[in-house]
Amino acid sequence: MTQMNMVSAINDALRFEMQNDDRVVVMGEDVGKLGGVFRVTAGLQKEFGEERVIDTPLSETGIIGTAIGMAMGGLRPVPEIQFGDFIYPAVDQLINEAAKYRYRSGGEFTCPMVVRVPVGGGIKGGHYHSQSPETIFVHTAGLKVVCPSNPYDAKGLMLASIRDNDPVLFFEPKRVYRALKMDVPEGEYTVELSRAKVVREGEHVTLVAWGAMLLEAIAAAEEVKEQGVEAEVIDLRTLWPMDTETVVQSVKKTGRLVIVHEAAKACGLGAEMVAQICETAFTHLQAPPRRVTGWDTPFPYTLENEYLPLAHRIVPALLETARF
Amino acid sequence: MNVLVKPGSIPPNAPSRKLFSVLDDNGQADPETDPKLELALVRRMYEAMMRNRLLDVRLMKLQRQGRIGFHVGSEGEEAAIIASAAALREQDWIFPCYREIGAALYRNFPLQSYMDNMFGNVNDLAKGRQMPDHVTARQAHFTSITAPIGTQITQAAGFAWAAKIKHQDVVTASYFGDGATSSNDFHAGMNFAGVFQLPTLFLLRNNGWAISIPSEHQSRSRTYADKGLAYGVPGVRVDGNDALAVYAITREAVQRAASGGGPTLIELCTYRAGPHSSSDDPNAYREAMDSEEAQKRDPVKRLRRHLERLQCWSEAEQLAFEERVNAEINVCVEKAEAAAPPSIASMFEEVFEHMPPHLAQQQAQCVDGPRTRKRH
Ligand SMILES: Cc1ncc(C[n+]2csc(CCOP(=O)(O)OP(=O)(O)O)c2C)c(N)n1
Ligand SMILES: [Mg+2]
Numbered sequence: 001m002t003q004m005n006m007v008s009a010i011n012d013a014l015r016f017e018m019q020n021d022d023r024v025v026v027m028g029e030d031v032g033k034l035g036g037v038f039r040v041t042a043g044l045q046k047e048f049g050e051e052r053v054i055d056t057p058l059s060e061t062g063i064i065g066t067a068i069g070m071a072m073g074g075l076r077p078v079p080e081i082q083f084g085d086f087i088y089p090a091v092d093q094l095i096n097e098a099a100k101y102r103y104r105s106g107g108e109f110t111c112p113m114v115v116r117v118p119v120g121g122g123i124k125g126g127h128y129h130s131q132s133p134e135t136i137f138v139h140t141a142g143l144k145v146v147c148p149s150n151p152y153d154a155k156g157l158m159l160a161s162i163r164d165n166d167p168v169l170f171f172e173p174k175r176v177y178r179a180l181k182m183d184v185p186e187g188e189y190t191v192e193l194s195r196a197k198v199v200r201e202g203e204h205v206t207l208v209a210w211g212a213m214l215l216e217a218i219a220a221a222e223e224v225k226e227q228g229v230e231a232e233v234i235d236l237r238t239l240w241p242m243d244t245e246t247v248v249q250s251v252k253k254t255g256r257l258v259i260v261h262e263a264a265k266a267c268g269l270g271a272e273m274v275a276q277i278c279e280t281a282f283t284h285l286q287a288p289p290r291r292v293t294g295w296d297t298p299f300p301y302t303l304e305n306e307y308l309p310l311a312h313r314i315v316p317a318l319l320e321t322a323r324f
Numbered sequence: 325m326n327v328l329v330k331p332g333s334i335p336p337n338a339p340s341r342k343l344f345s346v347l348d349d350n351g352q353a354d355p356e357t358d359p360k361l362e363l364a365l366v367r368r369m370y371e372a373m374m375r376n377r378l379l380d381v382r383l384m385k386l387q388r389q390g391r392i393g394f395h396v397g398s399e400g401e402e403a404a405i406i407a408s409a410a411a412l413r414e415q416d417w418i419f420p421c422y423r424e425i426g427a428a429l430y431r432n433f434p435l436q437s438y439m440d441n442m443f444g445n446v447n448d449l450a451k452g453r454q455m456p457d458h459v460t461a462r463q464a465h466f467t468s469i470t471a472p473i474g475t476q477i478t479q480a481a482g483f484a485w486a487a488k489i490k491h492q493d494v495v496t497a498s499y500f501g502d503g504a505t506s507s508n509d510f511h512a513g514m515n516f517a518g519v520f521q522l523p524t525l526f527l528l529r530n531n532g533w534a535i536s537i538p539s540e541h542q543s544r545s546r547t548y549a550d551k552g553l554a555y556g557v558p559g560v561r562v563d564g565n566d567a568l569a570v571y572a573i574t575r576e577a578v579q580r581a582a583s584g585g586g587p588t589l590i591e592l593c594t595y596r597a598g599p600h601s602s603s604d605d606p607n608a609y610r611e612a613m614d615s616e617e618a619q620k621r622d623p624v625k626r627l628r629r630h631l632e633r634l635q636c637w638s639e640a641e642q643l644a645f646e647e648r649v650n651a652e653i654n655v656c657v658e659k660a661e662a663a664a665p666p667s668i669a670s671m672f673e674e675v676f677e678h679m680p681p682h683l684a685q686q687q688a689q690c691v692d693g694p695r696t697r698k699r700h
Contacts, residue, residue, distance in 0.1 A: 033609045034536035057506035057542050058473055058534050089508055124393040126455035128471035152539055266682070295673050295686045301393075302444035302452030302665050305698040312694045 003182040007177050009151035010040050010116075013158035014078065016188060018048050021076060024162060027054040027079030028063055028116075037082055038118055038177055060090035064115065068098050071111035076162055084119035084171065085131045098167040099142030114161045114168045119147075120212050120262055120296075121308055122175035126301035132263040132294070135171050138240040138272070144193060145173040145239040149214035151184050152235055154209040156191030164193060171239075173211035180215075190268075196243040198250065202230030205256040205323045208273065209246055213260045213309060220314035229322040231258075239269055244276050251277055253287035265293040269313045287324030292317045301320050331576055333357070334560045338549050343520070343593060344573055345563035349620045351629025359572035363636050369410050369430075369567050370631055373402035374642075375649050376426040379435075383442060383655050387602040391661065392442045394456045398423045400597030403623030404529050404564035405499070406430050406589040408592065411574035412497055414580075414647075417457045418466045419465060419480035419498040421473070422457055423529070427499070431464035438655040445663035451674075467525065474500060474507025481517045482522035495581045497525040497574075502542050503534025514589065518555040523581035525574065526557070526589040529564065531596035536609035552589040564594030565623035568630070595621055635684055 004012065017025045026041055026048075032055035034044030044091050045053035056063050060081055067077040087094070094115070101109045121130035137143045144166055148154035156293070161168040199214070200221055209217035221231035232250050236242065251257050257277055259270035270291040277289060282298045292309040300307050333344055346357045380397035398405055401423065409427035414605060418427055425438060437449055441459045444452035450468070460468035465589060469475065480498035487494035504510055505528065517524050530548050532539050545551055552559030560677045562573045570592060577588035599606050608629050619625060631637035672679065672687035679687070 008446050028612035029534075030536045035608070037535065037603070055537055055541060058537070059506040059508070062506065063509060088472070124455070126458065126471075127453065129455070282689075288649075295672065295690065296683060297672055298453070300453045301455050302672050303668060305696045306668055306671060306690060310696055310698075312696045316694055 001183040001185055003181045004151045005150070005178050005181045006151045006154045006172065007038060007040050009155040009184050009318070010158055010172065011042060011044070012184065012186075014044060015047065015236065017152045017162050018044065018052065020188075023074065024074055024078060025052045025054065025070065026078050026080070027056055027067065028099060029056060029082050031055060031080050036080060036184060038174065040116070040172070041080070043282040047168060060086055061093055064090035064093040064098070065275075067113050067115070068093060068101070068111045071113045072101070072109055077113045078116060078162065079113065080116045082118070083129050084117045084133055085128045087133060091136070094137070094143065095129055095140045099140045102166070103142060106171040110165055111164045111167050114158070114170050116170050116172060118174045120173045120175055120300055121304050124301065124304065127299040130299040130304065132261070134171060134239050135263060135268055138269060142166070144168040144241065145171065146193065146237070147173065147211040147239055148237060148241040149173070149211055149235050150177060150180065153180050153191050153235075155184055156189050157193070157237065159188065160190040160193050163190070171211065175212040176215070193239070194238045194241050194243050196237055196246040197235045198232060199235050200231065200233040200245065202232035202254070204230045204254055205232070205258060205318055206234065206247065206250040206254045207231045207258045207260070207314070207318065208234045208236055209260040210239065212260055216309070216311045216314060217260050220318060223311065223315050224318045224322070227319065229318060231318055242273070244273070244280065247273065247277065248281050251281050252284045255284055256324070257285070257289040258292060258314070258317050259289070259322050260292045260314055262294050262308060265291055265295045266296050268293050287321045288323050290317045332581070333573055334558050334576055334580065336499070337553060337556055337558050339546070339553060341547055341561065343563050344562050344569050345566050347566045347626055347630055349400050349626065351626050351633055353568060353630065355574065357569065359568060359575070359699065361568065361571065363634065365410070366568070366627070366631060366634060367426045369407055369571070370624075370627045370637070371645065372406045372430045373567065374645065376402050376406065376429065377624055378649050379653060382650070382657070384602060386442070386657065392456050394441070394602055396422050396457045396601040397598050398426055400621065401529060401531055401558050401564070402426060403567040403570055403627065404592035404594045407567035407570035408497070408527050408574040408590070411571045412495065412578060415493065416465065416495045416497065417480070417483055419483070419496060420466060420469055421468050421476060421500050422471065422502065423501070424499045424527040425457060425459060428459060428461040428466040430465045431466065432611065433459070433461045433464040433466065435652060436656045436659060437461070439660035440663065442665065443454065443660040443666070447660070447663050447664045459469060464668055472503040474509035476505070477507070477509045477513035478516065480522050481513045481522050484522040485515070485520060493582060495523045495525065495578050497527050499529060501528045501534060502528065502530040502532070502539040502548060503537065505548060506542060512530060514552070514555040514557055514585045517587035518557045521584070521586040524587045525581060526587065527574070527575050528589060529594060530591050530599065533595050533600070535594050535604060535609070536610035547591060547602065549589060557587050557589050559589040559591065559592055561591045564592030565621050565626060567623060567627045583694060586695040593625070597622075
C-alpha cells in the first residue's frame, strides 16, 4: 500500500498497464515531455519512449480520430483531452464513429480505448475549464462513461476501462485530483465497471453522487445526521451503463431519493435516474425525488461556489425529502 | 493614422521563406524596408508595448499573491500584438485569442475595465462570468475572448464576409498561435476566406510554443506562412519582434483586403519569453533562453533603441513613463480589488434575451436559498 492522490493513482494505473500490455499507448496535448498539464502522465514518456507516450498537435479531432484508427489497428490507446471543455472538436469522432463502430459493422470492428477527460469545476476555471459534459455521451448509445471520486477507485476503474473492449470516457474530477490521499495497493486490481458502491449506510434517504460531488454528499450526510436524518450515500462510479439496481435496492429501503450532480439540471443524468426509479420503484417512494445540480446557466467564474451543488445546498434537500 | 506603406512586400501565392524585417538588433532601420512612420505613431506603439510589459509584471505578482486567480501574459510578444493592432484602421475588427489584451488597450480599452475583469468583480463588463484575461471590449472593436483554441478564426472570416456583403469598408483580423494552426477552424477559416476572397487577416503569432509543444513539432510545414499556399491565401513571414516590420506588413495586408485583394496569412515570428500562463512551469520542458539572446530578441528594448537613436526617447522619459504607468496600475488595482463581486441574481441573466420561467425559478431558488460560507 502507498498513499496516493488521484493524480498519482491514475499515473500508477497507466504505468502498470503499459508494462503489462505493450498495446497500450498514451497520447494527447502536452502529455509527453511535460507529463500533462495536471501531471497525470508524468514520467511515462521517459519510461516508455516517445512512440508510446505521444505529444500530439493541438487537435482533438486528430487525437480521437487517430486513436480510433489505432484501436482498430490493434492498439489500446489512452488519449487525453486536456480539459473536458475542449472535447467538442472531437465529438464527431466520438459520437458518430467510436460509439457506432461495433454496431454499424455487425461486430466486425471495435475501437477499445479510454479517453481521459479532466472535468468539473471548483478550480476557478470559468466556463471553459469547468464543464461536466457527461450527459452528451451517456445519451449516445455505445459509449461507456466512468467518473471516480477517489484514488483507489480511480486506479481500479482505469485498469478495468483499459481492459474493456468498448470505448470508455474516463472523467477525472479536477477538484479531487490533489484534494485527498488514501492507501492504494501497488500492482494489479480492478474495480468492476457499472457497479455503484454504497459508501455510507443510512435508512432515511438515498443520496446518489459521483466524482467531486461525492465528497460534498458525504459532508452533507454528516451534517444532517446531527438532526437525526441518516442518509445512505451511493457513489455511482460508472455513469453509463448505470447500476440502477443498487439505487433501486436502496430506495426500496429508504423510500426517498436525492441526486447530486455538477452538470446543469435540464436533461442531466439525475433526470434519467429519477425516471428509472419512478419506472421501477414508484410504489416504494414516499417523497418526490429531488435533484441538486448546477443551474441551467453556463458555468460562471466568480460565483462558482454559488453554481456548484455544494453541501450547503444538499443539506436542505436532504432534510426536506426526509421529512416530506 | 493615414500612413501609406509601399506595397510589394507580401509575395504572391508562393512559398514565403524570407523573413521580412526592418530593425536590426540595435534598433537600426533598414532603409530598403523602413516604412518611415510618423514618430508620434512609433512612440505611441512603444509606450503601449512598455505599458503591456509593466502590466504583465504586476499581474503575475498579483496572481502569485493569490489576489487574482490567473494570468496569461504576453512578454516577448508585444510587438507582434501591438504593432499589428496599430496597423489596423479604426473601423476594423479584432478577433483575439487570449494573449492580445494589449491590442484592446492600444485601442483605448480602459485599464480599469481590464482590471475589473482580472478581479471578476461587479464592474467587469463580462460580469465576473469569465476567467481573468478573458475580456470583452466591443467599444474597441475587439470581440469577447474565448478559451477554445481556433474558434475565433472562422468567425473573423464571417464578420469580414458580412462587411463584404453589406459593402462596408471593414477588415477583420484574427489572432491565434502556432498551436491553433492544427485546429479545425484554422483550416476552415483559411479555406472560406480563400474561396470567397474575404477581407480578413490571419495574424499567426508563432511564439515557438503551444504550452510544452515546440512549434517544430506542431507542423512539418517548412514555415507557417507556407500554409497559405494550400488555400490560395498569400502567406508572409515577418520578424514579430520588430514593431516596424509588423506594422508595415499588416498595413499592406489591410490595404489589400480593403481594396478587394482578399485575405493574407501573416506569420509573426516571435518568442514566448514567459510561461504559457500563471499555471505553467516551463522548466519542465524547455531550457531557459540565455539572457543575451533574450535581450537581443526583446521587442520592447529593440524599439526603444530605435527611438533613442532618433533622439525620440531618453532614460529620463523612460523612468517618468514607468512611474506614471505603475501609478495608474496601482489605482486601477485598488479600485478593482475593493469592488464587490457580481450579484448572485446576475448569474442567471443573459443566458437568453428574455429569462425563461425555469431560469427565473432557479434564480429565485439561488438568491433566497442557503448561502455557502466560501468567499467569492
Ligand atoms: C480546443 C482546445 N484544446 C486545448 C486547449 C488547451 N490549451 C490552451 S492554450 C494551448 C496552447 C495554444 O498554443 P498556441 O496556439 O501556440 O498559442 P500560444 O498560447 O502559444 O499563444 C492549449 C493546448 C484549448 N484552450 N482549446
Ligand atoms: Mg504558440
